[in-house]
Every structure is written in C-alpha cells, then in structure tokens.
Amino acid sequence: MNKPGGINPSARKGILVTGVIGEDVHVTGIRILEHALRKAGFIVHSLGIHNSQEDFINAAIETNADAIMISSLAGHAQLLVEGFRDKCIEAGLEDILLYIGGQLVIHAEDWDNIEKSFKDLGFDRVYKPFVLPEPVIADLENDLGLP
Amino acid sequence: MNKPGGINPSARKGILVTGVIGEDVHVTGIRILEHALRKAGFIVHSLGIHNSQEDFINAAIETNADAIMISSLAGHAQLLVEGFRDKCIEAGLEDILLYIGGQLVIHAEDWDNIEKSFKDLGFDRVYKPFVLPEPVIADLENDLGLP
C-alpha cells in the first residue's frame, strides 16, 4: 500500500515519519496526505496504524527524520500524545518538528482551545479537521527553511 | 362545498359565522374546522374566502350569530382586522365572541406578544397555528356557557 508518487530524487525536501497513533484505525486521510507529500518531493516513511509513541520515535531515529506527522481521528488524541515531546527530547530528537492532524477531540470545542492544548503538549503545528495537503506542505517548507 | 355534517337539530349549540378575511385564499383549514364544528352541533354559516370586515358583520347580523371565527394564514392578519371590534360595536354586536386563528404573522415571533396584540385588537381568543378542532370546540362551549 506504500505507493510512492513520482519522486524526483534530487528534489528531496526532507524526511518525514507518518502514521496513526494508538488504537485508531483511520488510515485513509494520512494515506492521501502521504501521497501528496511524496509528490511534493518529501521522503515519507509510513508506519500505518496502531503505533505507540515509541514506534514513532524509533522510526524517526532510524530514518534521521526531520518531522513526525501524527494522524488521529478516533478522538483520543489528547490521551495518546501526553509526554510525547519529552520522550522525543530524551531520545535525542530535540529539534524534530511535531505535527498533528485529523479529528483530535470528541467534542465540538472552540478551535483555539484545542490548538493551544496540543501546542502546550509540544506540537509545532496542529491542524483542523479536513485540512487539505497544500497548506500542510507550505508549512513544512516554511518550518524546514526551504525556499 | 358547504357540506353539512350530520347535525342533530335539537343539539344546536350556537350560531357561528366563519370565513377567511382579506385577500387570503387559504381555505382548507377553516373548511376542516367547519366540518368539526357542525359535527359538534353548531350551526355554521361559512363565508369562504375574500371577506371584508363588513362581510363578517353583515353575516353575523343576518344570522344572529353568537361568534365570528376568522381564519387568516397569508400573514397579513394584523393589517386586516384593525378596528374590527369597534365596527362590531357600532353595528350593535356588542357581545359577539370574536375568535381568530390560522398563521397570523409572517415572522417567527414570541407567541405571547402575538396573542396580546390580537387581544388588544378586541379578540376573545387567538389560536396558535395548527390548533386542532377539539380545543376550539371546548373554548366555544365554555365561552357560550354551555354545559
């Protein structure tokens, strides 16, 4: 299922680890995002579903990743990413970018509150539901200092 | 169209003039109400649609009516019944009961305000949209002092 897009190897913009965290099975969104990221020139290591915090960290170390992109739709994201930034730092991933997206909470809450709570947990970018790949790619390019 | 129900003449409970006021054509509701009133033992003089205030008053005098029941759905009721109670009094119908029903206003307004504004215009009873015949009959019996 790990279908690479038409990557131009000289245009590799960065290395990304992607996946769904916890007991969540919603895989479609991140698959579509991965496809777009590859097409935009990123190297994507896709972990699929059912990943623990450790799975993400190990993969990031192994692949020397620039960013970890976590997808979560089932509504338990807050429970699942507690302490993640600290674990990254412990593992020596001080500078890694942490992005999270999907449908993060199970209540109809104010977005600013939601965003803040995930930023407080150490995420660099927090995405609203239904975000399309384009703005995510633009943010990545920006955060990675790409032209 | 003036289909009488199966009236028992000895059970005549009162004489009613019914009709739609103004340029309004919504006739179905009052026809159904008339049917129920006749079945309940009232004598109903139905004027149909397109009646002026004078049409109602003349019919009430002619038939020696106990009550006038005005239906209005098109939303112009307030414009159409202004001064009606005064005209009734002028015409010698001091004691006549005035009922109005249908869908009286064109805005989603507070019902208490609507009811009050029509009571201020001299109506004894003002009905919410979709009222069924039963409570209307009960009110009539009550207001006419029937057992």
Add this chain to the structure above:
Amino acid sequence: MEVVNKKWPEDYFFRQRKSVLAMWPTGNDVDLAEAVEYHKKMPPSKNAALKVLEAREKSISYFCPSSGTDTIDAHKELLLYLQNVGKVDLLTSYIDSLTRNCRFEAAEQGLKKALENRKAVLNGFPMAVHGVKGNREVMEALDLPVLMFGPTPDVRLTHEIGLAGGHTGYSGGPLISFWNYTKNVPVEAVIHNFQYTHRLLGYYEEKGVPILYCVSGAMPAVSPPSLMIAPEIIEVLIAAEQGVKHIQLNNWLQGNIAQDIAYILTFKKLAQEYLARSGHGDVETTTYSVSPTGRFPSEHERVFALIGYYTMIGLLGHVQVIGSRTIDEAHHIPTKEGTALSFRCARMMAGMLQAQGVNILDNEAVKVESRMMEKEVRAILDRVIEIGEGDLVLGTKRAIETGVLDQPYATTQLVKGKVMGVKDSEGAARFFDFGELPFDKEIRDYHKEKIQERENRVGKKVGYETIINDMMAISNGVIVN
C-alpha cells in the same frame, strides 16, 4: 366582446392596454419598445426561457426557489443570497397577495410600513408598486434569470411592469387562478385577463425576446392528476393561441412515485399532442416539478427528508426545473437562510442521482398509471372541446358549469365542487367522488378497486374523515395511514 380562444387583434390589445397601464401611476413608465431593447441587451444567461432550454439540451435539472419580499433592498438581498449561497439556477419574484388582488394602495401602505419598521410586512414583492425602475434595480444586481411567480385573477399590470423591469418569465395561469384564488370572479373574466398577459408575452416573442410561461392548472388536494393535467393543457392552449412560445409544464408532485412519474410523462405527451393538433407545434415545452401544496411537517429534519424525496421524484422524471418548499414552510414566509439550506439539500440529492440516469420510466406501475391517466385527461378534454362547439374557452366555461371540469376544495363558489379525492393504500390519489366527470366504466372501476384495496387493508369504509386525514398525513410523517 365574448371571450373566445382566438388571438387578439393588435388594436384590441393596445386599447385594453391603456386602461391597464392606468390602474396605478407606475403604469406610465412602461415603454414597450424600450423594454424590448432592454431585454435584448441583457445577457442570454439571464433569460429564463433560454436557460430551461439549456437544461433540456444537457439533460440536467435546474433548481428554482419561490421567494420574494417587499422592499427593493430586502428583495435584492434575498435573491442575491439565494444565488450565491443557495446556489440555485433560476430565481423568482413572489408577488405579494395584495398586489395579486390589485390592491395596490394597500400594498403601497404595507411597503411603507416595511420601510419604516425595517422589517417585512408584505408576503411578497409588489412589482407594480415598485415600477419599472425598482424592478430593474433588483434584476441588475443579479446574474440569474428571474421569473414572476403567483397565480391571481388579474396580473396584467404586474406583467407590464415586471417584464419591462427585466423578469423573463411568469408562473401562474387562468384556471389555477380561478379555482384557487378567487371567490366569485367568472372564469371568462379571468381568462380574458390572462389573454392579455399572454398577448403581451407573445408581443415580446414576436420582437425576438423569449419569455417563459409556466402553467399550473389547479392546485392538488389529494387529487388524481387528471384533475390538474386537463386544466393545465387548457392553459397551454389558451396561451399558445395568443403567441406564447416557451411553455413550462408544471407537475404537482403528491408523493406516490408511480403516479407522480406518470403525471410527468402523460402531461408532456398530451400537451405536445394537443399543441400540435391546434397548430402550435412550434411551441417549446419544458417540464417542472414541485413539492405538494398540503400542510408541511413542522420539524426541519422531516422537511429535509421530504425535500430530498420530492427532488428525487423530479429527477427520476427528468424534469428541467425542480422547485421545492423549504424547511420554513410550516412556520413563516421562508427566510433566505431557510431557502438556501433547503435548496442545498435538494442539490445534494441531485448530486447523488443525476449522474446515474436512473430509468424507472418503463416501470410496470408507471405504465399502468400513465395509461389510466391519459384516458382520463382525454375524456375530459375531448368533452370540453365538444361542448365548446370547437371553441376551447367556451368549452371551458360550459365544462365548469356542468362539472366536466371540477375541483375539490376550490375557493371559488362558481364550481360544482363535487369531485373529491382520497388516497389508496399506496398513497396514490384516487377519485372518491367522480362528480360529473365524463369517465367510462374502466376508469371508474380502476379507482374503486384501488380504494377498495385500502378499505380491505384498514378494515373499514373510507369517508370524509379519511379524506381529512389524508390531507394531514404527510405532515404527520406518512404518505397514508
């Protein structure tokens, strides 16, 4: 002059016209030649007649709400909102009911109140009171074609002003206006008024401006469709005679799919046949469907289901234009938001169905319905023509007197009012009382049998209570109970 079905001589029309324009001061502003030029400069995408032909050509259905409010600013805002947020394809200016009854002075007063209170007072847009300029101000703010909407016994001045003001169509007709919007205006008077408006439409057509005219025949009230189709075809023929060239056939959906689809098929087939027979084969016909006129449920979630449901029937019937009531129907004059939401719901249904080109037109039940319906309409129309001794208008007048044309729940007192419908066990409308309709035994037996089926199911005779019940059924959540 006796009212007959014959094209008005031009001078007769223009003589009438003087008094029509004199009905209200705004009549003075109408300059027909200038109006024609005005229309010719409008982009074709704003012409209703051309737009519906486009739908026919592309085999798609367009959406058209019915709405209007009193002041220029509010009406403009309403239509713009429906265009931009509601994403509809055609618009209408609903005529308020005071204007419909030529009570221009009262309408003007209402308008004044509305301006003062900054809140709607009238239940529609008073074209005539606003005059040509006011109408144009609204039209010019929009990108879509706009029809005038609303049956009424005398819509002559409104036509003059509304058309010169940039409207490119009208929905309403002499018979529906007679049955459902008058108390004691003779039918020939209503027809005469409509011959005027038709002649005016014909005039625009002659000068190269296509205008859409939408017939509607009679309002259903648990009515077997022949009760609507027969007067609708009469309206078609009366209009064509005066030179109307673009006619939209209105199909009143009542909810039984087989019967509703059969209505659409039968009406189109017979309208075209009767048009050709009377020498008007060049008239373009398109079709329209709309949700029923009965009481609507008050809960939004149920109305949304109904909107989707009736939209589906229109789509299955491949009509060119789909109209719909709104989630506000039971409560108050639809708001712009309520209308937009309703049409967005309708369009979602189209989004699902349209691409599929589902074909249920050869469905067995549709065929059976169509065959009986066609027989009924022919029986009525042929008798109308017969007793008119060749003249359709005379025939119509006499048919109404004798009950060959008849309606249940009419507002006019000048009809027999003996026919009456009731639902069968599948929710289709059947004749409970045939009145004086000229039907043969096969038709009568068919309806009796269908009613019998329902009686067998519920275990008792249907009667007046059943009929009342049937009128409320849908608003209570079922097509029949």
Add this chain to the structure above:
Amino acid sequence: MEVVNKKWPEDYFFRQRKSVLAMWPTGNDVDLAEAVEYHKKMPPSKNAALKVLEAREKSISYFCPSSGTDTIDAHKELLLYLQNVGKVDLLTSYIDSLTRNCRFEAAEQGLKKALENRKAVLNGFPMAVHGVKGNREVMEALDLPVLMFGPTPDVRLTHEIGLAGGHTGYSGGPLISFWNYTKNVPVEAVIHNFQYTHRLLGYYEEKGVPILYCVSGAMPAVSPPSLMIAPEIIEVLIAAEQGVKHIQLNNWLQGNIAQDIAYILTFKKLAQEYLARSGHGDVETTTYSVSPTGRFPSEHERVFALIGYYTMIGLLGHVQVIGSRTIDEAHHIPTKEGTALSFRCARMMAGMLQAQGVNILDNEAVKVESRMMEKEVRAILDRVIEIGEGDLVLGTKRAIETGVLDQPYATTQLVKGKVMGVKDSEGAARFFDFGELPFDKEIRDYHKEKIQERENRVGKKVGYETIINDMMAISNGVIVN
C-alpha cells in the same frame, strides 16, 4: 491446534473460556447458566433476533442507530433518548476503541476521567469494564433490543459480559476486523477469536436464546460489492459452523442505486445458497443496509439529503433493518440530539416510501449488475474453497496470502493490497486494479468498459488522483465528478 472451520468441541470452548474470563476482573461475574435464565425472563420484544424476524414477516424496515458513550448514566440516557425521541426500533452499544483492542486498563482510566469531568472521554461504551451488572442496568432501563456494535480483533470478553448483560446481538466479524482494524494480527488468530464468540452465541442458541449476529465482511472504499460480499459470506459460514442461528447480512451502500440494490439481492441469494450447501439451511437470514463509510459532508442540510437518500435505497432493497450515519458524522461523535434528528429524517423517508412497495428489483440495470456481481463472488468463493482443500478457514488464509481475497486501503500489512476501485461515470464502483482476483475475461471487460465510459466523458485517463477524488466526491456534493 490449527485453526480450521470446524465446530469447537464443548470442552475446548470451556477451556478457552477460563483464560478469556481472566482477562479482566469483571470476567468473574459471568455465570452462563444464570445469563441464559436472565435472557429467558426478558420480554421477547427486547430480543434483537426476534425483532428482525418480525420485520421480515411484516415486510417492513426497522431503524437502528449506532451509538454509545462511556458512563452507565450517559449511555442509558443516550439510548433512552434514541428510543423515546429518536423513535428507533433497535439500539446498539458502540464499543469504544480502547476496549476493542482489549486495552481495558486504559479504558477504565478514560472512564474515570469521564466520571470526574462529567463529560465523555471514550468514543463508545466499555462493556467489559462495566461488567455484567453495569450492562444490565442500562438494558433494564430500555424497552428495545440492544446489539453490541463494533469490529475488533478480539471481542471475546466483551461478548461474555455484553451478552450476560442483556445485549441480544453483535455486529462485526473476523474478516472486517482483520482488514480494517488490525495492523499485523494474523487472520487465523482473528478467526479463532471469533470462533469463540460464535461458539458462545451458539451456546445461547442451544439453550433457547436467539441472538443476532451481523456480519460485515470488509469496509468499502470505492469497492465493487463482490469485495465485500465474498468475505461476508465467509463470515456467515464460519459463524454458522459454530452454531450461530440468526445472521444479519450487512449491505454497505455506496450510492449507485442499481449497484446497491444488486448487492442486496445478490448477497442474500448467495448467502442462502452457500449456507444450504454447507448444511446450515436452518440459519435465519435477515438484511441490513447502512450509509457508506467515506468522508461525510459537513453541512447538515446536505447530510439530511444523504440520510434520506440511503434510507431510500435500503427501502427499495426491502431490507429489514436500516442504519444510518448522522448529521454529526463529519464533526464529532454523534450527540443524542443529532442521532435522533437523523433517524427522524430517515423515518420520514420511510413514511413516504414504505406504503408504496415500489418494485425496482426487476429494473434492467439492477439485473445486469446482479449478474456480474454474482459471477464475481462465485469466482472468489469457489477459488477460496478450492485452495483450502475443502476447509474454508484454511482457504481464507491462503486466499489472503495469494490475493484471491484482497482489499484496498486495508489497515493490515498482511495483505496484497493490490486491488483498487474507481467510480464509473454513473458513480458505481469498478475495478481499477484487479490484483490477483480470479476473474474471467467477461468480468474484466465489463469493468474496463465502464471505466472507459468515464474516461470518454471526462476526456482523460483515470488514475490515482481520480481515485482520491472519488473518495471525497460525496462529501463534496456529487456521487462522481
């Protein structure tokens, strides 16, 4: 012991059972004999299996939402509301996703948080954590039957507790759980877990308590229906072998009416045939339809249209139970209000359609679809049986290894994942990639031709972009664009 399709000996079952009940302290409370007695004292109107048979007998469709929340009080309130305000006919307890993965401790923590914060934390009802008593407290407050709902690789303890707690059915199955809810659990392990729950259901049946089991095969993602029907029939046969007697056939609607109706017809026909062939002709089957699993539009008015639309398809397919997503779908776990409104909308559609008994089953397009679908399912199943050398479970395992059984967008990494669907120009799902499916030329040509039609219409080749587009189409307002 190798996993094969053979009824478990009672002692094997009871040996397994010890360790299952030991998975979490609440397992101790389950007393099977007492549970059977408990069920026998429940009114038959609260038994799901009996209720759906009643629908089948009366030829009507019942409504069943899918919902559940974490605390006893909130779950009770939710189901009571759906019963009393939503007016549904059957209820479900959605299992939260922690419990589904046997993370009982985490579920318990979530539950605690929910109790503290007085606000839901889990995305479903954690049956196992609540224990028999907690489940019964909810069941006893209700008048309707309640099913457990949710595929998962290991639902054994939840079954023990949920059934003893008064639930009378379960929806989910080994293959859908494998494809769509695991990452690297071998299919035979999932099947073994399900054989346990089936054996438990069979035990209740042996003791005279009917329990409804609902298969669901595989989740569609623009998937031609044979991709769901083949695994569903395997699930049916695996369940029947362990003694399950009441099976509900889940039909995943995707929106193309002909294809969806053909799904319902073909699945029912073949399920019954394969059941009879394998000696389980006594199993009662009923049908269920549900709106698709893709992304939903976020606007309520559009979702209402979709709810009505999919309800209509279920009604046209004459299924016994209709499920539906809700207006909250795109936003958050459905509220009780959102669910009730959604089902009231659905019921309005039924109110219109049900009485009509519309028959489109003999529609030509439905027939064509059914014929191809039947060929596809037979081709897959016959090959599964063949390579299993007579054993269905072995065959399933080998078929997955070789891609004879395959899915697009599976979450498990243990499949070929080569098949892929795309929509044709009418919005039906076709094979873009056949992977290793054992299809003959006629089938392949049919799909290619249908895809070709779309390519001709849009004037370019379909590709991965098209497929992504197709997955989003409905949420953007059209079945296909």
